[in-house]
Amino acid sequence: MFCPDHNHLCCSKCVELNHRLCLQVTPLPQAASGKSTNFKKLSVRTENTLSQLKQCQTYQEDRMMSLKVSYKEHERLIVDGLRVNIVSYLRECETSTVNTTHEHMQYPISEMREEIKYLLADFKKSTIKEKKEELNLKQAPIKVVRNSCIRLHYELFHLHVAIPKVLDKPELSFIASTKCLENIQQSDIFLKENFPNHVFTVNGKSVHNVKMPSDSYECWITAVCALPNGQVLVADSFNKRVKLLNQQYHVVSHLNFRVEYKIMQLDMCLLTPTEVAVAVHDEVQFITVSQSQLAKSRKLKLQHECTGIAHNQGDLYICSGTALYKYKSSGKLVCRLYQDTSAYVTVDRCAVSPTGDRLYISSYRPQQKLLTLARDGTLLATYTDPALGGLCGLHVTPAGQVLVCGQWSKTVLQVGWEGESKLANLATGEDGVRQPWSVCYSSTTSSIIVGQWWDDDILVFRVE
Known part of the structure; x- marks a missing residue:
């Protein structure tokens, strides 16, 4: 069946549940007869939408990569900064004690080096773990949008491929073109929310x-x-x-x-x-x-x-x-x-x-x-x-x-x-x-x- 009021394809259960008040629900053969679709125009619209979905996917993946790179750089700077400060402190200790209490301080300083080495290892491990958790939290919503791009692109692409194969079959052609238009509308809404033709400010x-x-x-x-x-x-x-x-x-x-x-x-x-x-x-x-x-x-x-x-x-x-x-x-x-x-x-x-x-x-x-x-x-x-x-x-x-x-x-x-x-x-x-x-x-x-x-x-x- 087809409901012109909602521009939806529907089965008998859909008609009973969602389209009881619709006055123009008609069987598919009747809906398809006499309907002509400009398939060339539809094909251009589909290709443009597919292109934008792919661009949106690329954009989200680039955002995830940028986050990953910036977090890695941030981790490195934190650890390197701590290491530089500790090394500087140790050098000051060695310089200030080398003439007076070198024999007494040699063992404690050596012991301090070992302790600091383990502390650095633990700090690096905990910092990286903490940063990775933060990175995962920031990447999660971006992954959701990326995966939606992939799903919408997959569905629309297969409809795009199917339409030329059923042009000589009115009912199948009507179904395919209607579903294609539905998917384009869904994709347009999705792109406006997640990937507008963003103008820089x-x-x-x-x-x-x-x-x-x-x-x-x-x-x-x-x-x-x-x-x-x-x-x-x-x-x-x-x-x-x-x-x-x-x-x-x-x-x-x-x-x-x-x-x-x-x-x-x-x-x-x-x-x-x-x-x-x-x-x-x-x-x-x-x-x-x-x-x-x-x-x-x-x-x-x-x-x-x-x-x-x-x-x-x-x-x-x-x-x-x-x-x-x-x-x-x-x-x-x-x-x-x-x-x-x-x-x-x-x-x-x-x-x-x-x-x-x-x-x-x-x-x-x-x-x-x-x-x-x-x-x-x-x-x-x-x-x-x-x-x-x-x-x-x-x-x-x-x-x-x-x-x-x-x-x-x-x-x-x-x-x-x-x-x-x-x-x-x-x-x-x-x-x-x-x-x-x-x-x-x-x-x-x-x-x-x-x-x-x-x-x-x-x-x-x-x-x-």
Whole structure:
């Protein structure tokens, strides 16, 4: 049976219990006859909902990972701080007693060392246990939302697959499309409650100088990467360096890149929590981050220039200035996804949604615009805005929010994930933005980091 009043499929028991007062409950054959569904439109709606559910799942998993990383770092700092204080105290004891009562104090100090060693072990064990319990409590509601995403995605996906198989069977087709619409409505409600197209609100700003004494020029920060542990990588193209910043945004390590070109834009993307790919003219240099130190590893030589780079699920997306290519992380070319040879820098920088179903391109010439592509390279949307004058920086957060910045317009914007509309001006010249060239979101610190042209400072905006 079908109840038009509630738009529900129902069995005889449902009719008796819940639909006795409904006047239009009809048998399925009758309800299905003469009903026509726009299956193409339904398919697009379903795919969009599936994509958002996947993004929501990725976002929740990223939140859990960020919590885990921050708690581990907090544990380490507590234990290390205690150990430093104790060692310092012991040294003071040894220094103050070495000349007068060394023979008498040697055994007590040795005994103290053993006692302190056991105390530290117990403290570390109890602290870690306590922190793990706290972490589990904070992760529990996030896991519930993540699991709901997985369940809703599973149910809707199987309906999506089933519909094309029953198009020639009116009753089954009606059931499948009705259930599909019900699931989309449920998913929409769930997403609004747990994963809205969240617009960032800026609630604070800090400025940090990233110039090194050995830098030859002022900084030109053409790329920023936020690591899960709260550290940040910045690419300084004028000085041809990648710099590692600690949690306080101080430079703690760097790597030089020897390139014969005076003007060269470095770009970067995160592969794993400890590995980054750097686009350097016509090659990709992989670097690793370990114990606050940077080291070069393997390298990929390309047959074209590399102006922008992004990564998703083992695939590298590389811009050449006029085309977007897809590579495997091993260096194997998969295909050319998009090309525009009408000018140079038509395909400058790129970013990819967490689920990999949408690709974003910043097109610098002949007109500054943001392009949104499907997974196969089909152009889905084109967005232009006066606030995107000199469009340079482009970034997609783990939740799928799209951030862009305009150099000439001195603006950092948030754009809808569909790539068709502006959601918010996050920062402008009044906030200290001068010539923004790169932008990145750190979910660990809930902040948006902006790098600029000919400026030794990076801007860090705390957001909610």
